[in-house]
Amino acid sequence: MADLQRRRSLAEFLRSRRERLTPQEAGILAGPRRRTPGLRREEVAQLSGVSVTWYTWLEQARDITVSRQVLTSLARALMLSSVERRHLFALAGEPLPERPPGPGPGPALQRLVDALEPNPAYLLDANWDLVGWNRAEAALIGDPGQLEPAERNLLWLVFTDPAMRSLLADWSGQAQDLVAQFRADARQRSGDPRYEQLTGGLREASEEFRAWWAAHDIADFGSSRRTFHHPRAGALTFDYVKLAALDAPGIKLFACMPADAATTRKLPALQECAAGADPEGAAVGTAGADPEEADVGPVGAQ
Structure with a gap:
């Protein structure tokens, strides 16, 4: 019927x-x-x-x-x-055709990300380029605004910034999961100049990415739990929530919700980092930079 x-x-x-x-x-x-x-x-x-x-x-x-x-x-x-x-x-009972990526997030979406403070939150586009973040996220991983535009990409930071390996617990497992999720999420991006530039550059820059990309593993994103070893706040564990922006095709919002009471208590320390207190403790420098001069770090995994 x-x-x-x-x-x-x-x-x-x-x-x-x-x-x-x-x-x-x-x-x-x-x-x-x-x-x-x-x-x-x-x-x-x-x-x-x-x-x-x-x-x-x-x-x-x-x-x-x-x-x-x-x-x-x-x-x-x-x-x-x-x-x-x-x-x-x-x-007709057919899977819906995927909407082409739009021009990017609007001001209202960025205000939503800001309103999620003190919880870290950020926005990714269809190629997983970081196109928005709040101060709590910048305090957790370093300010992406200090990076060159081509480097403001989740996978690029995970695989090319050495500090990511100490910031993320179980870097290998999380990084491998990200590759499988990206391959599934970006299945329509083949031929896109930015996609080809990113994946080609990662294959050259990272032996691990090259091996895991060649495996052709795919995985859907699900609610996940990530632990960070933050140099100022210590161990922080977050549950990640992913939301798609219907009015901004291709844009996804990631909100990092404290997974335990200890992480909740440490959020004020992150806010202090965002406010500029103790900038030397705010996490991690860019790959190849002088640790005493750089204050930008890797981006938290999905």
Whole structure:
């Protein structure tokens, strides 16, 4: 019964989109006499490259198979918006097409990250570049704003900053998990210049990344617990929560919530680091930098 209702909803949606589209908008010569509002079924079938019979069955809620390729053709023929296209795929029971990355986080999203203090929080884009963080995160890992833009990337910092190995407990296990998560998360990024630059640079810079990347392991992100050995605050354990920003495609927010009472008690020490008290204790320098001069450190793992 649920499947029948879904097919009926799909049929009604297609009919409504067909009837709202004029022949002129679709690039079709209308002719002198038209009783059908919008496009005819045969016109939609022709524009999308399917048979008139098959499309008619679709609008009649018949039990027929609809492929992703045909859905894409129908969306193009009916000039659907991105939200209408996702709705079409959902009604057809197909996985939703991934939304292309947007221009990045807006000011409101950064204000949300700031409002999460005293808990560390940060924003990653589709290539896991750091595009936002709060003062607590900067106090935990060093200020990413002091790095070159190309270096403000989670994987780059994990694999190229030697200080990360002492900051993160179980560096090897966590780093390997990150590689598997990144491969799954960035499966649509192949060919993107930034993606190719990042993965190519990491293969050259890190023997561990090169070996784990070649293994082609993949993993979904799940709520995870990470322990840090912070030079000022000591051992800190956080539960990571990942949220996708619906109004900023490709942007993910990571909030670090204290996993125990001891970590909660130590958050004021992180705030002191963020305020500039004892800058020598704020964690870790950049790879290759003089430890007495650098005050920037690696980024916390997912």
